Amino acid sequence: MAGTSSDGVKSVKRALDLLVLLGQTDDGLRVSELARQAGLALSTTHRLLTTLETQGFAQCDPETSAWHVGRAAFTVGNAYGRRRSFIAPALPYLKRLRDQTHETANLGILDNDRLVTVSQVESRQIVRAISPPGGHTPVFCSGMGKALLATWPDDEIAALAERSGLRPMTPRSLTTLDAVLKDIAQIRRRGFALDDEEHIQGLRCVAAVVWSPTGEPACAISISGLAARLTPERIELVGSQVRDAAISLTQHLGGLPPELPA
Numbered sequence: 609m610a611g612t613s614s615d616g617v618k619s620v621k622r623a624l625d626l627l628v629l630l631g632q633t634d635d636g637l638r639v640s641e642l643a644r645q646a647g648l649a650l651s652t653t654h655r656l657l658t659t660l661e662t663q664g665f666a667q668c669d670p671e672t673s674a675w676h677v678g679r680a681a682f683t684v685g686n687a688y689g690r691r692r693s694f695i696a697p698a699l700p701y702l703k704r705l706r707d708q709t710h711e712t713a714n715l716g717i718l719d720n721d722r723l724v725t726v727s728q729v730e731s732r733q734i735v736r737a738i739s740p741p742g743g744h745t746p747v748f749c750s751g752m753g754k755a756l757l758a759t760w761p762d763d764e765i766a767a768l769a770e771r772s773g774l775r776p777m778t779p780r781s782l783t784t785l786d787a788v789l790k791d792i793a794q795i796r797r798r799g800f801a802l803d804d805e806e807h808i809q810g811l812r813c814v815a816a817v818v819w820s821p822t823g824e825p826a827c828a829i830s831i832s833g834l835a836a837r838l839t840p841e842r843i844e845l846v847g848s849q850v851r852d853a854a855i856s857l858t859q860h861l862g863g864l865p866p867e868l869p870a
Contacts, residue, residue, distance in 0.1 A: 622648060623656045627665060627681060632743075636674030694818065694826050694861055695727050701829065701857045702729040708849050711833035714813075716752035719744075721772045723753035723828075731833065748788060749777045751803035751813030752828035758795040759817055759825045765792060781806045800847040801828075805835055812838040814846050816854035819863035826863065829854045 625646050630637065637645070643653040657675055660666035664680030695715065702713040706729045715727040722744040747753035748769070757765055766785055774783045782788050795801045803813035815830035831838075831850055838846065858865060 619656065622646065622652070623660055626653065626656055627660065627677065630666060630675060630677045631681070636669060636672065636676040638673055639675065642675065694820075694857070697860055698727060698818075698827070698829065698857055699729070701853050701860075702727065705729075705829070705831055705849065705853045706731060709831045709833075709846055711831040711838065711846075714752065714815075714830045714832060715827055716745075716750070716756075716815075716830065717827050718747065718753065718756050721747060721768060723747050723750040723756075725752075726827070733833070733837075745807055746775065746777060747772070748774055749781050749803065749807040751801045751815035751832070752830045754791065754795060754803070755801035755815040755817045755828040755830070756825050758792050758801065762789055762792070765789065777807050778805055778809045780804055780809070798847065799851045802843060802847070803832075810835050812843075814838070814843060814850050816847075816851045818854050818861070819858045819865045821862040821864060823864045823866040826861065829857060 626642055626648075629642055629645055639650060639654050639657065642648075642657070643650045646653060648656075657666055657668070661668065661678065664678045666675055666681075667678045668675050698715050702715060705713040710731060710733060712731040713729045714725050716723050716725045718724075723746075725743050725745070745753060747757060757768070760768075765788065769785050769788060774781075774785070774788070776783050782791060791801075800814055800816045803811075803815070805812060807813070811832060812835045813830050813832040815828050817825050818827050818829055820826040829850060831846060857863075
């Protein structure tokens, strides 16, 4: 019985891994590509996909043979959004911020020491900077992540750096605790954070924190776009727009910003 239970757990994990892979593409993936990316046998992959399909979590396009996320996955994911009571109220603020800056507006939270984008309003620009909802970003390379970290005491930030490491994503990533704390101090002074091509070269992100009624950081709001458009000369203006949007959303939620750590 123990072996059967273990096999069942492995099957669940493998099926969830396939679902995550499907959620990362809009065009769908064929069985062979899914098997390759998941490191599974073709027969195992097909069996798991068929099981997911019977429960509505995956669906196959008969014309292209590509697999996509099914309706049931959307329903389950939507439940997570409903539990986060700030996501729906944030949407008008994201739209307004998108219209002000002409860049993609984002909402993110910290989850398991990483930044997760939970809502987004895409720019109307032809070339857009997009980290889709549900995507994870290393917290020290993320504008929203650093905005949230700036609400933590320095010793807790140091503990996170020790726990998660400071793995560089680009040549501009922060790779020492001293650099991180210097950046955090600047965020606290000006009221917004900047990912200055630290996650992806050629992209910048400007972010500010949103507070809950209990005085806790609820989430962060940001805009992201090409560095060629988000030039250093624009950062101060855009930063104030993002900061004002975060303040307005905080007030809408009845949030109470506490005194930030020194």
